[in-house]
Structure formats: C-alpha cells, structure tokens
Amino acid sequence: MSFLTISHLKKSFGATTVVHDFNLDIEKGEFVSFLGPSGCGKTTVLRMVAGFETPTSGKISIGGQDVVNLKPNQRNIGMVFQAYALFPNMTVAQNVAFGLKVAKKPQAEIDATVQEMLSLIKLDHLGDRYPYQLSGGQQQRVALARALATKPQVLLLDEPLSALDAKIRVSLREEIRAIQRKLGITTIFVTHDQEEALSISDRIVVMYEGKAEQVGAPFEIYNQPSSRFVASFVGTLNTFDATVRDAAAGIIAIDGKDVMIGQKITNHKTGDKISLAVRPEAVSLGEATDKRETTLDGKINSVHFLGSVIRIRASLGENIVSFDTFNNPSAPPPSPGENVKVSLAAKDMLLLGQ
Amino acid sequence: MKTNRFWSWIALAFGILYFVVPLIGTLEFSLRMRRGVYSLDAYWVILSDPRFQATFGYSIVMALVTIVVGIVLVVPTAYWVRLRLPSWRPFLEFITLLPLVIPAIVVVFGYIRLYNTSSFLPLTGSAMGTNILLVFGYTMLALPYMYRAVDTGLGAIDIRTMTEAAESLGASRIKIMWSVILPNVLVAVLSGAFLTFAIVIGEFTMAALLNRPAFGPFLQLIGANRAYEPAALAVISFAITWVCMGLIQVVTRLNKSLAATKR
Ligand SMILES: Nc1ncnc2c1ncn2[C@@H]1O[C@H](COP(=O)(O)OP(=O)(O)O)[C@@H](O)[C@H]1O
Ligand SMILES: [Mg+2]
Numbered sequence: 001m002s003f004l005t006i007s008h009l010k011k012s013f014g015a016t017t018v019v020h021d022f023n024l025d026i027e028k029g030e031f032v033s034f035l036g037p038s039g040c041g042k043t044t045v046l047r048m049v050a051g052f053e054t055p056t057s058g059k060i061s062i063g064g065q066d067v068v069n070l071k072p073n074q075r076n077i078g079m080v081f082q083a084y085a086l087f088p089n090m091t092v093a094q095n096v097a098f099g100l101k102v103a104k105k106p107q108a109e110i111d112a113t114v115q116e117m118l119s120l121i122k123l124d125h126l127g128d129r130y131p132y133q134l135s136g137g138q139q140q141r142v143a144l145a146r147a148l149a150t151k152p153q154v155l156l157l158d159e160p161l162s163a164l165d166a167k168i169r170v171s172l173r174e175e176i177r178a179i180q181r182k183l184g185i186t187t188i189f190v191t192h193d194q195e196e197a198l199s200i201s202d203r204i205v206v207m208y209e210g211k212a213e214q215v216g217a218p219f220e221i222y223n224q225p226s227s228r229f230v231a232s233f234v235g236t237l238n239t240f241d242a243t244v245r246d247a248a249a250g251i252i253a254i255d256g257k258d259v260m261i262g263q264k265i266t267n268h269k270t271g272d273k274i275s276l277a278v279r280p281e282a283v284s285l286g287e288a289t290d291k292r293e294t295t296l297d298g299k300i301n302s303v304h305f306l307g308s309v310i311r312i313r314a315s316l317g318e319n320i321v322s323f324d325t326f327n328n329p330s331a332p333p334p335s336p337g338e339n340v341k342v343s344l345a346a347k348d349m350l351l352l353g354q
Numbered sequence: 355m356k357t358n359r360f361w362s363w364i365a366l367a368f369g370i371l372y373f374v375v376p377l378i379g380t381l382e383f384s385l386r387m388r389r390g391v392y393s394l395d396a397y398w399v400i401l402s403d404p405r406f407q408a409t410f411g412y413s414i415v416m417a418l419v420t421i422v423v424g425i426v427l428v429v430p431t432a433y434w435v436r437l438r439l440p441s442w443r444p445f446l447e448f449i450t451l452l453p454l455v456i457p458a459i460v461v462v463f464g465y466i467r468l469y470n471t472s473s474f475l476p477l478t479g480s481a482m483g484t485n486i487l488l489v490f491g492y493t494m495l496a497l498p499y500m501y502r503a504v505d506t507g508l509g510a511i512d513i514r515t516m517t518e519a520a521e522s523l524g525a526s527r528i529k530i531m532w533s534v535i536l537p538n539v540l541v542a543v544l545s546g547a548f549l550t551f552a553i554v555i556g557e558f559t560m561a562a563l564l565n566r567p568a569f570g571p572f573l574q575l576i577g578a579n580r581a582y583e584p585a586a587l588a589v590i591s592f593a594i595t596w597v598c599m600g601l602i603q604v605v606t607r608l609n610k611s612l613a614a615t616k617r
Contacts, residue, residue, distance in 0.1 A: 052518055072521040079522040085515040089537035098533075099523035143519075150523060 001064065003028040003186055004049075004154060009058035011044050011210075018044050019210045022058070029184040031177065033197040036207030037233065042190045045207075046156050049188065051075050062153055078147030078185075080157040084139040086131040092142050093118070093127035099150035117145040120179060137168040144176065148183065155180070155187045161196065173200050194234050198222060206230045222279075228352045231277050238283065238321040239352065240276045244268050252276070255317030259294050262347040275352040282348040283323035285312065285340060292343035300338045314342055377592065384585035396586035405572055413561075413569035416485070417554035420492040421547045424500045427493065429543065432505045433535055437513060443505075450501040453494050458559040461491060466563070484564050491560045496550035503549070507542025508535075544605045548598040556591055 002025035011019040019041045026032050034042040047053040049060055051072035060067050067075055086095050096117050100110045118124045121141040131139055140160055147155060157176070161169040177200040180187050191197050197204050198218040206213045206221060206229075214226045225231035232239070245251040247265040251258055252274065261276070268274050288295040298314040298321075309324040310333045321342065325333070334340055387395040400406050435442050453461075465487055469477035477483035513535060520530045536543070561568035573591065577584040 050518075050522055052521075072518070073524045073526060075522075076524070077522055079519065081515050081519065083512060083515050085512065085519040087516060087520075087534055087538070088511065089534075098520070098525070102524045102526075102529060146519075146523070 002026055003030075003063055004188075005059070005061045006045070006049070007059045009045065009048060009060065010056045011041075011048060011053060012056045017056075017210065019048075019055075022210070022212055024205060024212060024215065026186060026188070028186055031180055031187045031189065031200065031202045033189045033191055033201040033204045034207055035191055035194060035197040035204050035234070036213075038192055040207045041210040042192075042207055043158055044210075046158055046188060046190055049154070050077050050079050050156055076150065076152050078150065078152035078155040080140070080143050080147050080155070080160045082159040082162050084131070084136070084143045084163075086139055086143055086146070088131055090130075091127065092123065092129050092131070092134070095131070095142055096145045096149050098146060103150060113149055117149050120148070120182075121145045121175075135168075136164050137172055140164065140172065141175070144179070148179070148185070153186065155185050157187065157189045159190055159192070161191070161193075169196070176200070198234070204234075206234060208233070225350065228275070228277075231350060231352065236280050236322060237277045238280065238319075238323070240278065240316075240319045240321075240349075242274055242276055244270050244272045244274055246270055247272075254296065255319065257296060259346050261349050261351075263351075265351065277350045277352050278321070278344060278348060280321075280323040282345040283321055284343055285323075285325055285334070286343060287341050288343045292345045294346045295341050295343050298340050298342040300334050300336050300340055302336055303333050305333070314340065316342060377589075380585045380588050384582060384589055387582040396582040397590070400576070400583050400586050400590065409567050409569045409572040412567050413555050416489060416492060416568065417551045419489050420496060420554050421550050423489055423493045424496055424546065424550055425543055428497070428500045428504050428546070429536060429539065430531060432501060432508055433513065433531065436505070436508050437517060446501070447505075450497045454498050458491070458495065458557075459563070461494065462560045462563045465491065478564070481566075484566060488560060488564050488566055488568075491564075492550075492554045492557065495557065495560075496546075496553050499549040499553070500546040503542045503546035504539060507539035510542075511538050541605050541608070545602040548602045552595045552598040555594055 004024075004026040006022060006024045009019060009022040010017065022041075022045055024032070034045065036042055044053060048055050051067070051070060051074075055068060058068075062075070062077075087098065090098065093114050096114045097110050100113055105113075114127070115124070118127055121144060123138060123141060123145075126134065126138065131142070134142065140163075144157075144160070160176070161173055164172065173196055176189075189197075189201065198221075201218055203215060203217055204221050205215045208227075208229045214221060214230045216224075221230065221234055225234060231237050240254055242252040242254045242259075244265055245253050245258055247268060247270050250261045250263050250265055252261055252265075253259070265274070282292065284292055296316045298316045301313040301315055301320065303313075304311040305327075308327050310327055311322060311324050312333070313320060313322045315321075321344075323342075384396050385392040385394070387393060387399075431446070435446055466478060467473075469475050469483075469487055471479040477487045516534055516538075517530055520534050525533070556570055556573070557568065558570035558574055562571045562574070573584075573587055576587055
C-alpha cells in the first residue's frame with residue numbers, strides 16, 4: 001500500500017475537463033515531480049491534493065486516509081508557492097512559527113522548532129528580518145521552512161524556483177532535495193523545466209493535456225519515452241522522416257540511404273512512411289565509429305558556441321538534426337554552410353507512434 | 355511649457371484664494387468677540403460650554419463605534435468577494451456607492467418609517483435603540499470611503515496565495531482574517547477610519563432627525579443663535595477634519611516608504 005494514492009482523479013471547470021483520469025501511487029519518502037508544459041493541469045492536481053480544489057470525481061488518500069472531504073487546514077500538508085507567499089507583516093521567525101502557533105504548541109517547543117528549521121535552511125541569523133528584507137532565494141527558503149515546521153505528511157511545491165535567477169535555481173533545487181532526503185518527507189514537486197525534474201526526482205510524472213503520459217524514473221523517462229510527446233518534451237529530440245525498406249529486418253531509408261535500426265518494425269509495413277527520433281547524444285560530427293555506425297551526409301545550418309559545449313544544427317536532406325559536441329581548443333567548430341559527415345547510432349533511434 | 359506653468363500657477367492661486375479667503379475671514383471674525391482686540395474668547399465660550407463637551411463626546415463615541423462596525427462589516431466582505439466571488443465586485447461597488455446618491459434625509463425617513471415604535475423592530479422607542487440606528491446610518495454613510503480604502507488595500511497584496519498558505523498551515527478562517535489579512539490592510543483600514551471619523555463628527559441630518567445629542571446639531575444650534583461662536587466652531591471642525599486628513603497622509607506615507615524598502 002503506497003503512502004499517497006491518487007486514483008481516477010478528474011477535474012472539470014464548467015464544461016472543460018482539465019484533469020482526466022489521473023492515477024498515481026507515491027511511496028513514503030519519495031520525491032516525485034510533475035513535469036509538463038504550462039496549462040497541462042499540474043497545479044490543478046496539486047491543488048486537489050492540498051484541498052484547494054475539489055475533484056469532480058476520483059479519490060485521494062494519504063496514509064490510508066481518504067482526504068477528499070477534508071478541508072485544507074485539516075490535511076497537514078506543507079505547501080510552497082511560486083510567489084513565496086510569506087506573510088509580510090511577520091518576521092522570518094514569526095512566519096516559520098505560524099503553523100505551530102495555530103496548532104497551539106507550547107512556546108518552548110515553538111522556539112526550538114523555529115531554530116531547528118532556520119538552521120536547516122541556513123538562515124539562523126536572519127530570524128528577525130522581515131520578508132521584504134530578503135532576496136528571492138532566501139524568501140523561498142523561509143517559505144520551505146514554514147511549510148516544514150509543522151511536520152506535514154506531504155510536501156507540495158508548485159514551481160517553487162520559477163521566479164528565481166538561473167544560478168540560484170540550480171543551487172536551491174539541490175538544497176530542497178537534500179532537505180527532503182534528510183527529513184524523508186514525501187514530496188511532490190511541480191515544474192515545467194525538464195532539467196529540473198530529471199536532476200532531482202526519484203520519479204517523474206510527465207503530464208500532457210490533463211493526463212499522466214508516462215510515470216517513471218528520470219533515466220527511464222529520458223531513454224524510453226513512451227509517446228512522441230514525452231520524447232519531444234523531455235530533452236531535445238531530433239525527429240526524422242523515413243521510409244520502411246524492410247520491416248522484418250528493420251531497415252529504413254533516410255534521405256535515400258539504407259539504415260539498419262536493429263529492431264523489427266512491427267506496426268508498419270515495407271513502404272510506409274514513419275517517424276523516428278534520436279537524442280542529440282546519439283549523433284556526432286564526423287565519420288562512423290563503433291558507437292555511431294551510420295554515416296550520413298549533412299550541411300551545417302548553425303553553430304552556437306555555449307562554452308564547454310557547442311550546439312550544432314545540420315540538415316540531412318529533408319531532416320534537421322541538432323546535437324552537441326564538446327569544445328576542443330585545437331579543433332575549431334565547422335562553419336555554417338559547410339558540408340560535413342554526420343554519424344549516428346541507429347540502434348538508439350526511437351520509433352515514434354504517429 | 356512656460357505658459358503651461360503659468361496657467362498652472364494661476365489655477366493654483368485661484369484655488370487657494372477660493373478656499374482660504376473664506377477661512378481666513380471666518381478665523382478673523384472668530385477672534386473679534388472682544389471689542390477692539392483679537393482674543394480667543396469665542397473659543398473659550400465654546401470649549402467651556404457643557405453642551406459642547408457632551409455633544410462632542412457623544413459624537414466621538416459614535417464615530418468610534420461606527421468605525422468598529424464598519425471594519426467588521428467591510429473587511430470580511432471585501433476580502434470574501436475578492437477571494438471567492440470576484441464577479442460580484444462591480445455589484446458590491448455599486449451598492450457601496452449608493453450612499454453618495456441617496457440623500458441622508460431619505461434614508462433617515464426610511465429608518466423612522468421602518469423602525470418606529472409601532473413597527474416590528476421598534477428601535478426608535480429607546481435612546482439605545484436610536485443610537486444603534488444612528489450607528490447603522492453612519493456606517494452606511496461611510497461605506498463608500500471605507501469599502502474603497504479596504505478594497506484597494508486588499509488589491510495590493512496577494513490575498514489568495516496568502517490565504518492558501520495560511521490554510522495549509524492549519525489556520526481557520528477567523529485566524530486568517532485576524533492574523534494575516536487585517537494586519538496587511540491596516541493602513542487602508544486606518545485611512546477608512548479617519549474618513550469615517552471626519553464624516554461622523556460633522557454629520558447633521560441623521561442625528562437631528564433621530565433627535566440624538568450629537569455635535570452636528572449642536573453646531574447648527576449655535577450657528578442659528580450666536581454671532582462669534584459659530585465662526586470659532588467652524589474653525590474647530592475644520593481643524594478636526596484636517597487632522598483626520600493629515601493622519602491619513604501620514605499613514606499612507608509610512609506605508610509607501612515601507613513598500614519602497616520592499617523593492
Ligand atoms: N479556477 C479555474 N477555472 C477555470 N479554469 C481553470 C481554473 N484553474 C485552472 N484552469 C485551467 O485548467 C488548465 C490547467 O491549469 P493548471 O493546472 O494551472 O496548469 P499548469 O499548472 O500545468 O500550468 C488550464 O487550461 C487553466 O486555464
Ligand atoms: Mg501551474
């Protein structure tokens with residue numbers, strides 16, 4: 001029996017259904033991310049778990065207890081918002097103490113917990129400051145401490161890093177993950193940033209148009225996307241148009257050249273047009289190697305120097321691929337318009353359903 | 355540009371003259387009670403008049419009660435409408451503006467008809483009942499100002515997320531109102547309160563027709579029967595109003611400088 005169970009959850013606003021038959025089991029202490037484009041229903045699911053929205057149908061249970069009919073203030077759930085939502089009239093310490101005061105804990109316990117929380121977020125020295133005297137990153141850490149102070153059963157974070165600078169975003173996400181591990185708190189983290197989700201989650205739920213498209217560990221989601229949407233949303237994906245040459249032998253033609261993809265093509269016949277996808281890391285510049293056995297002729301479209309990596313876009317006939325190469329001080333990158341050889345690992349190509 | 359400035363100054367000068375000349379005239383006149391020299395005699399007469407003390411005290415108490423009733427009525431209503439019924443806001447705004455278009459005399463006659471001694475709720479039958487009625491009347495008169503001030507204050511903070519944050523921390527509605535919402539709109543509430551105070555202190559129609567010993571009717575009584583004292587009273591009531599307006603400025607400034615440090 002998992003700790004947090006969401007089953008057949010549905011939510012409609014008037015005539016539009018924004019969450020369809022959403023199912024998810026989360027284990028105690030697990031860190032699960034909801035990943036999906038803006039408007040796909042991530043916040044709505046989270047708000048139903050928190051109790052701010054009532055499901056149209058479906059069940060949510062936490063620790064074996066059905067919570068759908070509980071008010072938000074009865075659920076013992078910690079919530080962190082994108083906009084921090086600290087109480088401006090209270091100091092940092094008073095903000096963190098709020099939930100404990102509401103729960104009528106003895107003052108000594110409140111003081112001790114506030115101290116503990118402030119050192120957890122490494123802001124011991126700022127307890128007397130007001131929220132407006134803190135940076136965005138500090139405010140969000142206080143919001144996290146405030147949510148954790150009451151020892152909630154579940155922690156929900158709705159795009160907590162979206163309002164922050166890129167640098168702070170990375171360091172704070174590591175910090176959130178470290179704190180989550182330390183406390184072993186069951187956590188749902190909402191984001192539209194695939195890198196964020198991939199880097200800190202135990203499992204990712206990729207959402208699309210109100211449905212869970214795929215649930216799995218980051219490695220699995222990235223390497224074995226179950227649908228075209230997941231494949232294109234998670235990571236940069238190159239898609240190819242190709243023709244099936246021999247379905248049983250797994251041979252296709254890309255731009256007139258036969259390529260063995262090393263798997264049987266089951267749902268298409270010889271002669272069909274199909275789409276394939278390939279991750280940038282399966283593509284590289286230059287002649288074929290052991291790892292990338294197929295060579296194609298290409299022409300450079302653009303070269304973006306990003307520092308340690310260089311992002312190249314090249315056209316292979318009708319198809320366009322984008323891939324990265326590492327910066328090499330002794331070999332300058334090709335320039336746009338140049339004809340090059342591009343090699344790829346055909347075995348790593350994904351057949352996409354239409 | 356230059357001519358623009360010029361006309362602005364002319365307009366300003368005209369405005370100042372328009373407001374200040376009668377005031378100076380009144381002030382000057384109020385000081386002439388003693389023949390031949392300027393003196394504060396008229397003020398002493400007023401301030402030592404027991405009726406002044408009684409009516410002024412009465413009106414202050416009424417103003418304070420009105421402020422409390424106004425806050426209790428307006429803050430939760432404006433909050434709830436913003437939070438849960440945003441589509442009702444225009445309707446509520448319209449309702450709160452009605453006191454500006456319905457003359458107080460119409461309202462008070464309505465009250466007297468509805469709540470007279472032979473009605474279902476004979477409020478006018480006792481002094482206390484009439485006081486209550488008067489407070490409700492005042493609350494209504496102050497509604498446009500109180501509602502606007504509070505609603506603007508609520509608009510300046512993210513009440514929705516703040517409410518949800520407090521809710522997820524276990525707080526009840528009342529706790530949220532009291533510890534989260536009210537402290538954050540206090541400045542707005544205070545400006546509404548000072549305006550209410552200024553309105554109630556000088557109000558005549560309702561108090562007179564409900565026959566309550568308020569400051570407004572006293573002003574009128576003195577005005578009708580004396581020469582110098584009404585001028586002194588007028589100056590005093592101006593001063594009270596100005597103090598209220600000044601206090602609004604002070605709290606708004608304080609809040610602005612606080613908000614500026616928030617950036
Ligand atoms: N209170 C609401 N009333 C009507 N539509 C809503 C409401 N809340 C969200 N929606 C709609 O539901 C969809 C999903 O929204 P949301 O869960 O906020 O998406 P996400 O968090 O993934 O960006 C959006 O199309 C949004 O317009
Ligand atoms: Mg969202």
